[in-house]
Amino acid sequence: MKILLLGTDGQVGWELQRSLAPLGELVVMGLDRATNPGGLSGDFTQLDALAETVRTVRPDVIVNAAAHTAVDKAESEPEFARLLNAEAPGVLADEAQKLGAWLVHYSTDYVFDGSGEQARDEQAATAPLSVYGRSKLAGEALIRASGCKHLIFRTSWVHSGHGGNFVRSILRLAAQREQLNVVADQIGAPTSADLLADVTGHALRQALQQPELAGLYHLSAAGHTSWHGFASFIVEQALARGQALLLRPEAVTPIPSTGYPTPARRPLNSRLDCSKLMRNFDLNLPTWQQGALRTLQQLLPT
DSSP, X not given: OEEEEEOTTSHHHHHHHHHHGGGSEEEEEOSOGGGSGGGOOOOTTOHXXXXXXXXXXXXXXXXXXXXXXXXXXXXXXXXXXXXXXXXXXXXXXXXHHHHTOEXXXXXXXXXXXXXXXXXXXXXXXXXXXSHHHHHHHHHHHHHHHHTOEEEEEEEOSEEOSSSSOHHHHHHHHHTTOSOEEEEOSXXXXXXXXXXXXXXXXXXXXHHHHOGGGOEXXXXXXXXXXXXXXXXXXXXXXXXXXXXXXXXXGGGEXXXXXXXXXXSSOOOSXXXXXXXXXXXXXXXXXXXXXXXXXXXXXXXXXO
């Protein structure tokens, strides 16, 4: 089996190189032609070249971990966000359908408006608040419309030991400041990139044997917290591991979203109901704390 992996520089793409390697021949594609085999292109701004890459590689599975994830920046560049998050995945889906290949794609809790306090399942009504959320939802729609065999995983609050993320930012600020304000009314499940990658490998292996498992799934760690709760946990655990921080957990101050205005509106309720994923693939999802501890182990010196 040949797997074409796109977006390897990101948090999820980095972990997927590990989790997908045992499944078959892995063709890793970066954005730069010069670093790719045969000068092929993984550049999502060059749709014709992207399609030609798929036709040349002829993979059995395409795994797309590339995306425009700068949520606030997307507000000022909606066309670019749609190109990367909708049009390019649509091209991949069309090419996958022609080849009879599978497409694995990642989406987001930001397709919802964040109202209420209940976890949303895959049938819940979508109503994105931001350009980013709308572009990701459009990508989902184009994949479904293509008719290709696909797995779409909606996730939330991704972090890892690779690349920029909330955990790394809090550790940096905690070393510089004695007080920090963090939003406390946005609730979700911090989810590690290695969990996303491992579940992807497991689900893909099973779906290849049972094509009826294709479709949309919610995938996040178990439990939930606020950004304030997540930040406090990071500081507490870093101090417990002997890190020299100026910030103490009690000096992490909870504030409402209105106290930290951003260009893009974010959902207050990002809880995802992952029952369908766990049932169909016979999975148990670990708590968000377990994933956070693993990321901290990767980031903190021993």
